[in-house]
Amino acid sequence: MATCEIISVGTEILLGDILNTDAQFLSQELAKLGLSVLHQSTVGDNAKRLTDLLTEASERSDIIILSGGLGPTPDDITKEVCCSFFRKELILHKPSAEKIENYFKSKNREMTENNLKQAMLPVDCVIFENNNGTAPGLAMEKDGTHILILPGPPRELKPMFFECAVPYLRQFSDKIIISHNIRTFGIGESNMATLVNDLFDSSNPTVAPYAKDGEALLRVTAMADSEAEAEKLCEPMLAEINSRLTDYVYGIDYTCIEEAVVEKLKNRKMKLATAESCTGGYISKRITDISGSSEIFDCGVVSYANEIKHRVLGVSEADLNEFGAVSEPVARQMAQGVLRLSGADIAVAVTGIAGPNSDSTNKPVGLVFVALADKSSVWVEEIHTGRKDRDYNRYVTGSTAFNMILKYLRNN
């Protein structure tokens, strides 16, 4: 299997000014191609240190993928250093130069001489056209080592990777790798492991557990000569896992639980409304992150203050006084209230203590009531996250509400 390494170039990463999401993206995508990434490195815009790193990398890896440092300013040196490392000369590539000139014309901006630096390319390279910026990327080879250079900004790097780098990299991988993620909610990673422990020994497909943001998922990965064959290897394993974890599995290959909610409500042509206290709009934000959610979502109310819970949602003042805002009856009435107000088919409501501090009642941080109402009934779950982390508590509260919707849809 060809080995691959990733070099991110940019002083701003070393200073911690930007988070290196490119390295994660490239690692994920290279794994899908069956290429094994054994090193990630970051180095500043410094010719000596980049050259040293290229020397080390070329001794241990077949393919070196660099990102960043393709800009028009003199401190952008990635291409120049790589070409000098491979002893390749840079010459002006006319089509790229024209593209850059046209780009500036179309934006009504003056092109400076600097910008043509981006059109300087080595003679015998594969040029990666940039459809989202001015810097072309490239791939070149010497003595069996391959160097690929991509622009740093994710909105340029990602499309170029799929459009140009993937076709180039196919030559190194004679196997196809397919992964499926079985997503669960409400079962801890260790409980899940107990139920499927023996499957972790399987070698093709492999099965591996991941925990993330209060969810546990299982990744099933198969390697074969063709996609169809790899899928066929996955199938029985997916079925087996599904049968063992059936109460917890909410779907396969969703990127997040709210995506499952939107899709399943769409299929049922049902509308959702939300009433939020501690999450402050985070639940409706996550629903509306999904493009096309307008088909299933009409209305949300963020009733942060008690008065709004009473006046807009019709929660009983007596119950607010007797049980407090964070209570089962209030969650129930919030869900019923927003259901009436919106005319949706179902509504979820949440009220809880997100933290880091409790409210005046001294109820524990992480206590949340989540209610789901339809036109004939309401159902409330009480959760205790056991954490004081505001972001985590708000996120998990939302996921719990989404999971209740999915359970409701399975049973109704």
Next chain:
Amino acid sequence: MATCEIISVGTEILLGDILNTDAQFLSQELAKLGLSVLHQSTVGDNAKRLTDLLTEASERSDIIILSGGLGPTPDDITKEVCCSFFRKELILHKPSAEKIENYFKSKNREMTENNLKQAMLPVDCVIFENNNGTAPGLAMEKDGTHILILPGPPRELKPMFFECAVPYLRQFSDKIIISHNIRTFGIGESNMATLVNDLFDSSNPTVAPYAKDGEALLRVTAMADSEAEAEKLCEPMLAEINSRLTDYVYGIDYTCIEEAVVEKLKNRKMKLATAESCTGGYISKRITDISGSSEIFDCGVVSYANEIKHRVLGVSEADLNEFGAVSEPVARQMAQGVLRLSGADIAVAVTGIAGPNSDSTNKPVGLVFVALADKSSVWVEEIHTGRKDRDYNRYVTGSTAFNMILKYLRNN
């Protein structure tokens, strides 16, 4: 100046399963200590490759900071490999062993023999106590090279860094570095540069521009023998920048624009309400991200559907039909409607096309109307982000609303 490098250990980072936020955190904090980070690397849980990397790192850096691979399982090898690299023997550290035993007792969980692996420490090291987990960290030195080992999970790494690593690292830095971020909204990075271009040549303090999520900020950094002296160097520069960019600056050292909004509304004892269409709750979510926001936030309505805009917020049906949901009159009436409903002092409302696709009217993606209402007037801004990126458009819409609140508070 001592040079420092960061080694992240973990196959899950190389597979792209987790984003390496530790490296960013460490880089930022090391820069504040005046330590210069010239390399970041990531390697899997593999003894040979980690040893090779330590060899390279010790040749080029004074201080090597490792994170990850301190867990109780056999594939966690960071500490073992580093000690073997320094030829230091690991022995059981009784106080750490007791702490681990007590940890398991307190959680009513069985401790396995494995867990005591975490209490094995080299004789002559500085032990970093872990108050948020079972794995202690450590610092050790040989022939002038220092190795610091920290646990991987951010909620363990961050407090240990501040409590233990910072005091240890102070010996390498005789200077204090202070930074202040001047935050602006509504001026592009290049326009900002034109106004303050000459200041970028200053050497102490330095001035550097950053662009992030539709905002531009200037970082002023001074180095001196004491904090007071560094602050004194910053002061005149901050004043100068403030006077040049006065229309755009919303504050210094805020972590985000919503933090400024919450603080300034608190100071004025004013309440805010929100009515959101395209942002779907993202604006109220960002406000309620800020702990203590309940003092200034009562009520938000997410009126995704036209019917809700009309029925709950009182937007005129005729205007909805004539101008469409994404229009100046609708934004205006949404803000007025939620102001009435909530009884707040001011309200913001947004309606726009977040993308990636337009609605049935074919208005351009990225067109948004943002309204701010108080009890006597309404003011609407029309923005065109020029992008099709749904996340970006929703984020920038929120920031524009927050900036309008800040402008309102400056003028009223």
